[in-house]
Amino acid sequence: MSKADWRSVVLTAVLLALSFPPFPGGFLVPFTLAFFMHTILHRPDSRTFLMGYLKGVIWGALTLFWIGNNTIPGAVITILINALHYGFIWWILRRIYNYFPRLALLAFPILWVAVEQLRHFSDIRFNWLNLAYTQTYYLPLIQFIEWTGYLGLSFLLMVLSVWLYLVIYQQKRHPAFVAMGLVLILLPWGYGQWRLNQLESKTYPALKVGVVQPNVDPYRKWDAVFQDSAFAMLREMTLEMQEDRPQLVIWPETATPFFLRYEEGYLNQVYALVDTMNSYLITGTPDYRFIPSSRAYRTYNAAFFFAPGLRILEHYYKMALVPAAESMPFKQYLPFLRKIDVGGGDYFPGMEFKVFWMQPKVRQGMYIQHRFQLTGDTTSVPTRVGVSAVICYESIFPHLVRQFVQNGARMLTIITNDGWFGTTSGPYQHAQYAIFRAVENRVSIARSANTGISRLIEPTGRVQTELGLNRKGVLLGYLPIQNTPTFYTRYGDWFGYLNLVLALLILSGGHVARMVVEKRRG
Structure with a gap:
């Protein structure tokens, strides 16, 4: 690679890193990719994979360096593997362009989205750097993802990138083309403004939610000596909200750093607390069960649900485990992998999209100057409301989250422990991505993070209130309950699968056409 190649690779990686939270540089994405497209299409095939791969490595290192706070080997492996996608996609673009330049440019957005769709699956799935996540600060622009999911936004960004490449580097400046x-x-932005106004013109049932952010050291809390004080802190912070009467209280991921199900003393204290508060409660906790079929115990990263006046313990087990941190990939097929210490706990994935059912008395709320608040009507009506707990890493996977809503959840909680990330960009990225889950499914989200960032997010994606990083405190607010499933909730990743099918047709058809062209040349 020449010095010019290195400059292009590094500049592209830096600009893409500046496009991700906490930086509001999402507008840079189409310009950056148009520039790199120009570079790649003027380089020989032999360089394109390496250039795309190195761009992915540097971009990943600048954006995902915080993974190293928890596991340096895990960070290195994640960055190196994730970058392979970018080497492949840029190499494919260059190969098609050799034979069919117009087809290559038309197909590039489709191929990109197809690759992003594929990253949703397998034990090493990781879609943290999907392009759509660069746009979380542009609320009107993202509203249409209730139809396509966030991959529709990735597609739009890639189409704009190709358009800018043609305008800037190929001098395609006919007024009609520029107007396109x-x-x-303007079309998605205009739709977004209209949709925001429409959603904020209605009244909704209002659920009062309390979120606890204890700001406990994520390493220290597992010390047996510290467990009593950690639990006492959660209890005291919850009781501080008693006069405000929250109908649902949320504690963060593994808030109780012990097997709560089997700790009778702590369990009874939680039951008593729920009765005193007359509130439902969701908490994160580790759990384990004996599995007769395998004659072994399995541990889980769990969420427990408590209801006032009941002694029934409902649970949800996290399904998307962090590769090489919570679980070793493919250990169910290769048992010897279980012997490898992954640091965060040797968990097994759950299998059920669980919905917890509440029957709170709710009042009506409405928007006044973009702020959701109670109406003057003081009538409260018992209302059956489904709520689900999404645990940490799961919240970046839209195809998982939508299935909770499809099963009946009309509000989501995200419980997480982002303390592992330290004071880095990681907690900001994770918090911003939750906005997409609210918009895709048009549900409110209450996010409880151990060290921050905790938030109350409305179905429009607007953050109602938040508690910043490394702060101790509680959040209280009314969240609207929206009962109409979106197109995306009902039909899922149809847009991603459509692009995947089209990509396969393009690649197979292109391969046949290439052989015909080469035969004629020969």
């Missing part, structure tokens, strides 16, 4: 690009921006 402006329409690509």
